[in-house]
Amino acid sequence: MNRIAAIAWLLCLCGGFAAIGHADEGMWTFDNLPLKEMQSQYQFTPSADWLAHVQHAALRSKDGCSAAFVSADGLVITNQHCIGECLASISTPKRDYTLDGFYAYTRDQELRCPQMEMEQLTDTHDVTAEVSKSLKGLSGDDYVDAFRSISSRLEQGCADGDTRRWSCEVVDLYHGGRYVLYKYRRYQDLRLVFTPEYAVAAFGGDPDNFNFPRYSLDVALLRAYDRDQPVKPEYLTLSTQAPREGELVFAAGNPGTSARGRTLAELTGLRDDDLTPALVYYSELRGLLEEYAHEGPDQRRMAYANLGEVDNLIKAHQGQLEALQDQAQLERKAADEKALHDWVMADPARRAEYGDPWSAIAAAEQRQHMLITRYRMLEQGWGFESRLFDYARLLVRGVEERDKANGRRLPEYRDANLPQVEQALFAETPVSADYEELMLGWSLSKLRETLGADDPLVRKLLGRDSPAQVARTAVDGTRLDSASYRKRMWSDVDFMEVSNDPLIVMAAKVDKDARAVRKQYEQEVLSVVRTQSEIIARARFARDGTGLYPDATFTLRLSYGQVQGWSEDDRKVPAFTDFGGLYGRATGSAPFALPPRWLAAEAQLPPATHLDFATTNDIVGGSSGSPVIDRDGKLVGLVFDGNIHSLGGDFWYDGGENRAVAVDDQALLMALRKVYGMTALADELVNGHL
Amino acid sequence: MNRIAAIAWLLCLCGGFAAIGHADEGMWTFDNLPLKEMQSQYQFTPSADWLAHVQHAALRSKDGCSAAFVSADGLVITNQHCIGECLASISTPKRDYTLDGFYAYTRDQELRCPQMEMEQLTDTHDVTAEVSKSLKGLSGDDYVDAFRSISSRLEQGCADGDTRRWSCEVVDLYHGGRYVLYKYRRYQDLRLVFTPEYAVAAFGGDPDNFNFPRYSLDVALLRAYDRDQPVKPEYLTLSTQAPREGELVFAAGNPGTSARGRTLAELTGLRDDDLTPALVYYSELRGLLEEYAHEGPDQRRMAYANLGEVDNLIKAHQGQLEALQDQAQLERKAADEKALHDWVMADPARRAEYGDPWSAIAAAEQRQHMLITRYRMLEQGWGFESRLFDYARLLVRGVEERDKANGRRLPEYRDANLPQVEQALFAETPVSADYEELMLGWSLSKLRETLGADDPLVRKLLGRDSPAQVARTAVDGTRLDSASYRKRMWSDVDFMEVSNDPLIVMAAKVDKDARAVRKQYEQEVLSVVRTQSEIIARARFARDGTGLYPDATFTLRLSYGQVQGWSEDDRKVPAFTDFGGLYGRATGSAPFALPPRWLAAEAQLPPATHLDFATTNDIVGGSSGSPVIDRDGKLVGLVFDGNIHSLGGDFWYDGGENRAVAVDDQALLMALRKVYGMTALADELVNGHL
Secondary structure: OOHHHHHHHHHHOOOOEEOOOOOOOOOEOOOOOOHHHHHHHHOOOOOHHHHHHHHHHEEEEOOOEEEEEOOOOOEEEEOHHHOHHHHHHHOOOOOOHHHHOEEOOOHHHOEEOOOOOEEEEEEEEEOHHHHHHHHOOOOHHHHHHHHHHHHHHHHHHHHOOOOOOEEEEEEEEOOOOEEEEEEEEEEOEEEEEEEOOHHHHOOOHHHHOOOOOOOOOOOEEEEEEEOOEEOOOOOOOEOOOOOOOOOEEEEEEOOOOOOOOOOHHHHHHHHHHHHHHHHHHHHHHHHHHHHHHHHOHHHHHHHHHHHHHHHHHHHHHHHHHHHHOOHHHHHHHHHHHHHHHHHHHOOHHHHHHHOOHHHHHHHHHHHHHHHHHHHHHHOOOOOOOOHHHHHHHHHHHHHHHHOOOHHHOOHHHOHHHHHHHHHHHHOOOOOOHHHHHHHHHHHHHHHHHHHOOOOHHHHHHHOOOOHHHHHHHHHHHOOOOOHHHHHHHHHOHHHHHOOOOHHHHHHHHHHHHHHHHHHHHHHHHHHHHHHHHHHHHHHHHHHHOOOOEEOOOOOOEEEEEEEOOEEEOOEEEOOEEEHHHHHHHOEOOOOOEOOHHHHHOHHHOOOOOEEEEEEOOOOOOOOOOOEEEOOOOOEEEEEEEEOHHHHHHHOOOOOOOOOEEEEEHHHHHHHHHHHOOOHHHHHHHHHOOO | OOHHHHHHHHHHOOOOEEOOOOOOOOOEOOOOOOHHHHHHHHOOOOOHHHHHHHHHHEEEEOOOEEEEEOOOOOEEEEOHHHOHHHHHHHOOOOOOHHHHOEEOOOHHHOEEOOOOOEEEEEEEEEOHHHHHHHHOOOOHHHHHHHHHHHHHHHHHHHHOOOOOOEEEEEEEEOOOOEEEEEEEEEEOEEEEEEEOOHHHHOOOHHHHOOOOOOOOOOOEEEEEEEOOEEOOOOOOOEOOOOOOOOOEEEEEEOOOOOOOOOOHHHHHHHHHHHHHHHHHHHHHHHHHHHHHHHHOHHHHHHHHHHHHHHHHHHHHHHHHHHHHOOHHHHHHHHHHHHHHHHHHHOOHHHHHHHOOHHHHHHHHHHHHHHHHHHHHHHOOOOOOOOHHHHHHHHHHHHHHHHOOOHHHOOHHHOHHHHHHHHHHHHOOOOOOHHHHHHHHHHHHHHHHHHHOOOOHHHHHHHOOOOHHHHHHHHHHHOOOOOHHHHHHHHHOHHHHHOOOOHHHHHHHHHHHHHHHHHHHHHHHHHHHHHHHHHHHHHHHHHHHOOOOEEOOOOOOEEEEEEEOOEEEOOEEEOOEEEHHHHHHHOEOOOOOEOOHHHHHOHHHOOOOOEEEEEEOOOOOOOOOOOEEEOOOOOEEEEEEEEOHHHHHHHOOOOOOOOOEEEEEHHHHHHHHHHOOOOHHHHHHHHHOOO
């Protein structure tokens, strides 16, 4: 359902791990921290209690962000940009919460975010032995099936029948170096408490995104409920002190994916076959939405609810692409790869054990080049950018998949994941027919463009009509905008199977081809890269030993670093921005325009109070919403971005330039009191309870 | 004024030349044809008369296309897609000639294309000695200035004071291997006679562009006038026979640029710093225009007048980018480069003579990486996509440049080029304020995005306003939409200098920075690449001797080849399409919808009559509109495209797959008679006169 998640998945399946090359480098699992380095550099070693407390307060959002509990009454802090889907779905033609912000002065004013879910990591359990045994000697389809089957069995046992409460996931760390079963407590009733105006949350907009100095209050507060009562979690208390330059800080969050262990062939494939086409695709979509926003207030609302994500994707891809065009870094990578390759080849026993995984991966990348366009169009949603179509596909596949044994299903339809499918399907999310038509029509035209007008599937889908006509007919004729209708289809398979709903028909037409290319892609590319990466990982372990951190896997990690600016050419970029700078940068025009409330409050806000700050913490996408914690385990800020150099962080960490960017929590408190008059909420944050 | 031309220029200044690797390879100058190869492969050697006749009938359009005279009464044939600017400027809210086509049944119905110009090559003269002498020992600024000055002097002498009638140009062939003075007869009064509906000229639209089989009648006929009388030129007569498979055919046209002599560093730079950013930029513009087209009939007209060009740019860039991602080809290139490098280094005398031009070019490419964004935004028009702004810049620079000695001016303001500037400035071209606002606002937002909101020039231009506001104020307040106002400004410098026209003010604000980055780019990138490429060219000459063709320079070339399909994986692509195929492919929806006239005429058009055909001729962009000529010197077709593999032709020619795509002239005659009832025009084409 979520394009970012879909892309993250595309980027993430390869990987590996990396040796520490720089101070502050690393996205560490809680059980394997570089305690000696931390102690020697910062004279601090976190205690077991410190770690347990942080772990239990930290949260992961299903939308690809991080978050944390910040009060005994279930208050959750994350970024405004992490709740875009929620804001769009609770907004109405009359109330645009994305633009205007949201303010619950009392608990009964809190509004539920329909599809939001948070997960709290309660337990991890090493299952390397079981998984490795199941996979031994397998490859291709058998390997994928066996992994699915053992994961599914382990996950089901872990959730113990209560998949509404628990969610479990076998995570592959160090590429087959370790398999770990992660157990999460699920929170599916999250209600919005506060988020500022878009103009403040995203002050500076796309121009300032991935930049610093930065002046955004990119914060949202939600409250987690269980059976209509606020939950009572472990939580982080707010520090009363603003962080100082050079201070040691931690970020506890869920970095999504990184590729520090990838081979050169993978990085080249990523650059040419993933990043570049995605940039082109999203740039066209951006232009489309920018202009669509001018066509009326509803169009404006829909466009802006989605443009932020698109802008962000573009900039992230751009930054990564630029990193992968850096010949010097690529050569360093090549030298590192060659050294390991030579080490393997230098010894007949090693050669026999490891073979030549680099060539095998390069061949898989060639296959990827052939398959990826079709895979992306049919299976990754690029040809069908429509929420209604997503419903149709979930329904059509749901019928087929639920008929199979659990372990043989596509992962997203395994029993453990069905609650999430149902939540997506049954949520009462309003749908804009006009926007659906625009997006489906446009993406069908991309489908035709990339696969060609003569492609049999394209002919089957479009017949003699234009993409826009096909989209109009389908969106006009469907009843999938009704949650109850979808519910009936999901529960009454016969009802669905006789349906001639045009989107169900469309999804059914695509399904065989989409499944076929997915299977091919998984077998010929992903599983090859996966098994061969394991071999490289084993070789590296054998040569270098442990003391490494695994590539990011959208699971909980701790990074450490310090509050610090950096130097750019001859320019020194400071570590902090403040309210004075915000007002200095404000113009009357978006994205640098401040809302009236903020203009009125200028005299109340001390100019020297810090607003945002930069740190050397090693973060990547997915870390948005990570609490920034001081050595006392107190919250001092909230990660919401990285600078432009941090985008190369997917491939390597450069301590000289790579910076995380966070909101200072003192700025949040000040704004709640002086701008929004939300004193009770500010008190709850300071006191830790209502 | 013309974005394609601007980009062509960007791509073209490097280059070199290439050895023949394949039969049919080469874009040959008329004085250095591979006569032996032609004779041995096709048993044909063109006579001096044959060559002179073809040269005199061939034309070059200032818009970046090729064309030819096809009647004694000045009839000119080119592609419909080459006259987009004309169609947009003569269309009105009531008559959309792009969509509906244009049909002059009598001479008094012909309509003048305001800015169109055609040039006929009358003479070439080797000036290598003079130019080399002037450049000897110079580099950097001095080199550029000296080249400008000697070119300007030679060109002025050649035009002999009559720059309205003659246009002269010093062309650098083989990168300093030869300098040749080209003399053209100018035709500035071109009147539109016929072009079909857009739906027929661009049947299959963007999906079919750069593809084959293809079913387009991409043709336009114009008539050249001099003092209100049709000119009486040498011309090509139409063959009465349709071309057969395997038949020898020539294409006489002006391939724009190619880069077959470029170094690996240049190709990598082209890929990462030129093609990729351009793809991203134009993709966003494409999305914007696609949606803008929905906002009303005027918007639709303006969007479609420009979308074709944007789509085409995107596909061309895409094809080139894919070629430059081809690791095998790049390795072949690297090996070829290394061999020449090693040959130089193997001998101390050679090492002393040639040095290491490859490293020097690689360093210049690094500089390009730093400079190109600013250069493109400020100087190449990316930050100011507006016809009105283009006028303002021409006026502002015109004042400054005309004050200087001719040889010290920017090339576009030298005396020889002033008539073209004036033609552009004084043409009565209608301007859509709404469209200008859209484009200027959007491109200013790109300017801010790429240079950053804190860039001093960006601050100076935007102040506290948004890009859209700045564009609105400027377009609302300017009077540059009036040709007479522009004329007054051009001729009365005092009047202009006191002007507070907002676009003049904007252009003046930008000019210093734009000139500065242009100068830096020319000195640190272009002139280094140029002089170092010369050295490589000399080394290659020394090792391999002559018998080579120069890279394309948008000057007249002859290519030879045969009518032929190709094999794609297991699929055989035939050499021809026919009317039957056209009707079979037609649906009711754009871009596969046929206009009513064509639907009505179906029974009149024999299904087996050829419509388009593919040939092995070696062509690149700029060859559009090239006449396809048989061994008798008769016209058998008109090049309008290449297949997707032809896009790699900028870097290498692959005879197995690279194909030119042409309209069969028999299809044109048939359509004129049976669909449009333009019997007199068809007769003129067949008889060669009115």
